[in-house]
Amino acid sequence: MKKLFPQIDGFIHGGDYNPEQWLDMPEILAKDIEMMKEAHVNCATLGVFSWSVLEPEEGVFNLEWLENIINNLYENGIYTILATPTGARPAWLAHKYPEVLRVASDNIRNHFGVRHNHCMQSPVYREKAEIIIRKLAERFGNHPGVILWHISNEFSGECYCDKCVAKFREWIKNKYKTLDNLNKEYWTTFWSHRYQSFDQVEPPYDNGEFSVMGLNLDWKRFTTWSMKDYMDHEINILRELTPHKPITTNYMRCFDGLDYDEMSKSLDMISWDGYPAWNNNYESLWQTAADVAFDHAQMRGYGKGKPFMLMESVPSQVNWHPINKLKRPHIHKLSCLQAVACGSDTVQYFQWRKGRGSFEQYHGAVVDHLGRNDTRVFKDVQEVGAILRELKAVQGSTIKAKAAIIFDRQNGWAIDGVSGFKLHDMGYERTCRDWHNALTKRGVEADVVGCCADLSGYSLVIAPMLYMLNDGVAEKLKNFTANGGVLAATYFTGYVNKNTLNYLGGFPGDGLKEVFGLYSEECDVLYPEERNALVMNEAEYELKDLCEVIKLDTAKSLGNYKSDFYADTPVFSVNEFGKGKAFYIASRTESKGTDAITDVLLKASGIETKELPEGVEMHIRDNGDSEYVFYLNFTDKEQKVADTVLAPYDVQVIKHSK
Amino acid sequence: MKKLFPQIDGFIHGGDYNPEQWLDMPEILAKDIEMMKEAHVNCATLGVFSWSVLEPEEGVFNLEWLENIINNLYENGIYTILATPTGARPAWLAHKYPEVLRVASDNIRNHFGVRHNHCMQSPVYREKAEIIIRKLAERFGNHPGVILWHISNEFSGECYCDKCVAKFREWIKNKYKTLDNLNKEYWTTFWSHRYQSFDQVEPPYDNGEFSVMGLNLDWKRFTTWSMKDYMDHEINILRELTPHKPITTNYMRCFDGLDYDEMSKSLDMISWDGYPAWNNNYESLWQTAADVAFDHAQMRGYGKGKPFMLMESVPSQVNWHPINKLKRPHIHKLSCLQAVACGSDTVQYFQWRKGRGSFEQYHGAVVDHLGRNDTRVFKDVQEVGAILRELKAVQGSTIKAKAAIIFDRQNGWAIDGVSGFKLHDMGYERTCRDWHNALTKRGVEADVVGCCADLSGYSLVIAPMLYMLNDGVAEKLKNFTANGGVLAATYFTGYVNKNTLNYLGGFPGDGLKEVFGLYSEECDVLYPEERNALVMNEAEYELKDLCEVIKLDTAKSLGNYKSDFYADTPVFSVNEFGKGKAFYIASRTESKGTDAITDVLLKASGIETKELPEGVEMHIRDNGDSEYVFYLNFTDKEQKVADTVLAPYDVQVIKHSK
């Protein structure tokens, strides 16, 4: 069992702390320390948006206040996660060097404002960022209270400035080498789009080229490359100056704009900011929880199974959902312990104390404008702090998953870019979540991984809608199955290569036809209210949205369509391949069908399941010596699991020594 | 009793008249005079959009036609309201001096077109406006037929040109004096937004700074300042040349873009353009009427209780509602007399005669393209003209309201700018209207006033959602209550100061916690279909949208929440404060709850109420000697009020001598 941070005994409990907003109110700063201790806070994240205070004028630095804060915290037993302050730039930087501001796809440069609004390829921005980062690293990098670097904040966005466009061209040229290759992979002879020079390549524009799917996809890849290239610039400085301090950046929930698999290559640990809409009006509490379990599993995936950090979460309501409900009683405890159950080694909040103005003045915080320590929210936080202390032995343990869901960002981009079928509404993410939820319901832990992940440790891999086959993916799936794995794929698998060029001769392409023993002839699309059904073992399961008409070669049907002109043709099939089995699901199931199929898959792969009451989640953290079984009751009723009785909204952690 | 215009015996009946569109058809102009007399019209509004005819080329003036029209009207007993023609500029002005055109928030300057599209800070526009206004004032300012100046038309809109941005910076600097003060009030340390120079201040932009709530609010305040600054430019010219002619400008219904309380400071009388959607499909006729009564009450508020003018209204359908229904029979009479009942001394139309082309060719008018005097619409107008003659003794009387609703435009801007809770849908205006309607239903006249109004004459003040406390407002409310007034406030009161900086230590802030004897700990938000209930005196009243969880100090609960985790905590409370009482309503009531609470408030304030059948409105105009009681039946059934029998859609005016 490895300690995440050797300085800290057990879990981190803390959050974003912005004392620079209160420097003129020392009584507030004193109260903060006092209340942090009351709330069992052992770590504060500092400096995320401090640049304009740290460097109020170009080249004029003001780091004293920060030193005082770090020292004061440290003396009170509270560690610091220190952020590079590049998530938002000072006004002087934007006004003196407009090039640091991003240019939108209409070629208009942003004004100064908000945050996360700088060009990742701007040399000036990099230079100015380096100066302040060096100052911070030199002064605080070896402070015993500082345990982690937090790079910038929630990376996101694109830039269309001349520098970025030039970099994009360079990136394209580097990838495709020759114009012939580029034109072929992009299928540019269509609509007379052939490039006659790399200089003609432009990003996709609404008022320009948006009809070349490969180009659209490459722009998204480039944006990830560019963001990582910038992040690496910051990381390289820190690696040089503080080689022993670990580094993270805070991810966002299922963020569509970046391929976090790529970003993760540069990080020591994965952390994320989770803001689910608990107690919403469109799903049960457990459905919300199941989706959050998926999110946590995705973070495990990025970290190759290691514990991750819940860097931000809110003790009560946020300020940006359409309806911002208070967190109901029990929910704070449940949600924090779910994070731990799913592999987090921290529970952190945004933020410690509500600011008095600007955009997030109504974003929940541990301490309200009211300033009291007897509020419901403060007591909820206090309770979680105490529980985490009790559970400290769990810290460092991991989740041993035998199943994996492939949910791949680049594949998602490719699917979203498809012009056809159910236009702009193919439902990739929801589909992956649904398969994961079916496993969670059975107490089966499944990692969520990208298409390039190592699958060798898994017994079962479900790869929903793996439309695009990046290089080597088909081969890997083939080997996984040949070596005894159970592989399940669905409609919309293997249509295109990594540049969205269609395979000829039948989908799923790149050799997967043989793995699944079938090919797809057509793909029908249903109107939202239309249904077909899978008929299997005399039961019927509703089908919706997409219905592939498939032709079996060596595969055997396990269930057929009930109606329409393809009635009695296969929906669900299995093919023996090598030592394994390859299942194919040709249409989209509702949850009962997903459950029924999941049972078949689990049986085939020999993974144990657990009978769980509806609304109860189980997760197991394992430190080699012991298993910690978490039962979480996401219902308002008492529930029993084996011998464990769970009160409404209760959490129980049971230790099994091995 | 003061006469609005000494020249006119009784009410003004008339409207916008655009003879310049018909100068080549003298038979039409002759017919106009004839039909105006048939319709009992005694006043015409001229020149609103005449600039391009008055000054067809720069420096070339053509005022003869206008003189002929004014004379001809006057000789026929019809007075003139003369407009400055600056609501739309001539093409030559826009083409020769592009600076007069507005720049949108994307920094793109408008093309010539439509109207109300000029920069309020353009020196050229002011210069050219001054030239034509001087010409008009010199020639017509002392004409006995001209009784009122009508400044420009329906002021609205913003400009982001360099001149306006520079003026905004100057305005900001003038307001905040020091950068420290600005940064503190704007809470700019958040997201590293600190200004290091006033030169860095920019207006809010979608692609710039939109996250500083104080800045967003100040931009709106500046826009009002800039518009009034321009209006004053016109007014100063007229005050110089025609010091005895009164001046107005025409307001729009509950227009969100300007603070009319500020604008009104420069005007001699208040006038507005009212275009309700009578007989719509989303509310009863009475509900429409109740909202219009609110609108009229707001105009009384701007005029500090004086009679106002209904400068524009339509005798039938307009052309800009999604569905433009004909005004059903009786509705024209009802709506015109409702205006009078609520304090208007005029009934005026847009417009006299339908134009043959362009944007408003299907906007209703007294005379249709058909040109006949036997149409339903013409006869409706004729009837109203005759009734107004009969009622002439009512003219000049006023409404004596004992209650007031505080509905403050700047507070509305602050609320709309909130990021949080029920995002972008806090319902401020609807809430204020609902409280006013509850009073109207009981025959209680309530003024609608801004937060800076003098409250000393009222017994009851309801201040819904007074989120922002401008300087002195809390003190005024405190004094009002201490001196014996009944004050009612709701959830979302006193959260921020005038620059949207949160009060620390508990809402409602700035001393109001003591007035209401409580503080708010949290504010829950309900999904649209969710309901809680207020339990009061064994009855239950539905609650929705927003539920504050409050803690009472000295206040007593009058009713509690029925359900949710804050069940049995207070919703409705009262606090004895000085000689008065301060009521607090912590959640949003449906109409039955609003009614029940209103009864409590009215009883506490000793205001008499009247039992009115549903759908019947009562208003009383008082000229010191007599009261004129208006009963308006907004139902399709016969109704009785005391001894008065009202036919369907009937209006009765009963005089009570004092």
Added chain:
Amino acid sequence: MKKLFPQIDGFIHGGDYNPEQWLDMPEILAKDIEMMKEAHVNCATLGVFSWSVLEPEEGVFNLEWLENIINNLYENGIYTILATPTGARPAWLAHKYPEVLRVASDNIRNHFGVRHNHCMQSPVYREKAEIIIRKLAERFGNHPGVILWHISNEFSGECYCDKCVAKFREWIKNKYKTLDNLNKEYWTTFWSHRYQSFDQVEPPYDNGEFSVMGLNLDWKRFTTWSMKDYMDHEINILRELTPHKPITTNYMRCFDGLDYDEMSKSLDMISWDGYPAWNNNYESLWQTAADVAFDHAQMRGYGKGKPFMLMESVPSQVNWHPINKLKRPHIHKLSCLQAVACGSDTVQYFQWRKGRGSFEQYHGAVVDHLGRNDTRVFKDVQEVGAILRELKAVQGSTIKAKAAIIFDRQNGWAIDGVSGFKLHDMGYERTCRDWHNALTKRGVEADVVGCCADLSGYSLVIAPMLYMLNDGVAEKLKNFTANGGVLAATYFTGYVNKNTLNYLGGFPGDGLKEVFGLYSEECDVLYPEERNALVMNEAEYELKDLCEVIKLDTAKSLGNYKSDFYADTPVFSVNEFGKGKAFYIASRTESKGTDAITDVLLKASGIETKELPEGVEMHIRDNGDSEYVFYLNFTDKEQKVADTVLAPYDVQVIKHSK
């Protein structure tokens, strides 16, 4: 009977073929020929998007491959329709000469990309187009395999570049001659919009002038003029070099952006691209079919009754509907033969073979990525090919319609431009379709024609919502009726002249009041859920949306309103005028009312009807000697018409010799 193309015996069966995308895969090209023959394909459309392959660099030509393809096709009995490649420009052209790219209404020039994105007034574009067109015409114009020129592709769009704006000013000046005339027709005195110079005229802009209805309409007319002006540039080159080759361009379904009546003046034959959403979820199959029958009738109208071409259609799903369903079994045959039944002499597809990438990679094609000839789709196409061969005697015959619906594009623009009534939702196209469908249901063939069409051959003309009366239209309708025709008009007839200036003295104007013997006093608008009813012969028929209140002079009422304040006033009236009758329908009927009125109109005009089961369509093609009666069963049930039994989805063609 005239042969459409003397070279081809019977119908054309084929479609767009893009071999340039496969030049590096000769086995594909060989397979294409083989499979075309299997599918009974006799014609391929080449070169639509080939410019970048034909002229890979400026002035460097590569026509060999095209010659090989044309030769190879010809040797295998397959003819070529050759396109000018100007539907999409090569990258070098856009990059070297940016002026060829369009400028949007925000004055921003497009980037290179997609297609149909060039300025129609660019001299450079015309020059470069001419060069490549001359090359093609010189090399292939006399090839025996090339039977038709296909000009560019699906013309559409607008350009706001300086050149276009200057041309627009020239066009305006040429039309109106004097400023006085312009100002009068545009009614610019309204809102002070008078032009003092033609140089001030600008196109309509969202941030400029959009309130002058005449200007808005003229901009659309100008856009058609400009597009035709460009098209004529291409046509003139071809007329010079290949005077005997016929010329077409492919229209789109009911495309709103161009007046095809104008475009058609330059073409030898009419062709269109039809992509209906068969088996959708918002209407019955027959309703879809009825609308397609309307579309075909419109193409007959453009071609003055001659056979037309179905230039593009899809054998299965398209890629741009929100839901892209597979064509169900039988539908391909039904839809292709419906085109033939309605007057098409071709059945052509987009496209022959699915490309491997870019925007249309999932647009249905005869040959799938799968590449097999045993797919459902391939067999459907094969079947149609075989049937067309059997029906070859039908080719060249025409439809003899005794009725016409006036559906005029310019009138539609004028209606869409109206500010008033049911705002931006007046439903013109749907209304015209509904009247046509009522005739189709009775087996009555009706042409769909513009307002300038020659009406002399018809017995019945229905002119729904003929809001705008272009010059001479009222006179023509008057003469048509006076000479014995039956004319039917509806609410919203004759409100404005060709420049949208209202008629004075009563609608319908320009002399039509006398033809119909009535005038309209008001036009009420109903909310979507509101209904009134037409009471006629003791039956009631629902009315919706728009209800004119009319006053009869010489007309007689045939049915009155049931309710509202205009109850018992006329809805449906007839006026004897000369030897004919003029019917007026003052409100919008639901389909039963439309049917009942249609019966009255048909009886009055003496047109024979046919009793058809619901869902069965009948069309008759007549070649002078014989009639070919097509019965199409758009239901899933067996149907009988006289002696003919139709299986579900069946088509029967019965020849009657004369």
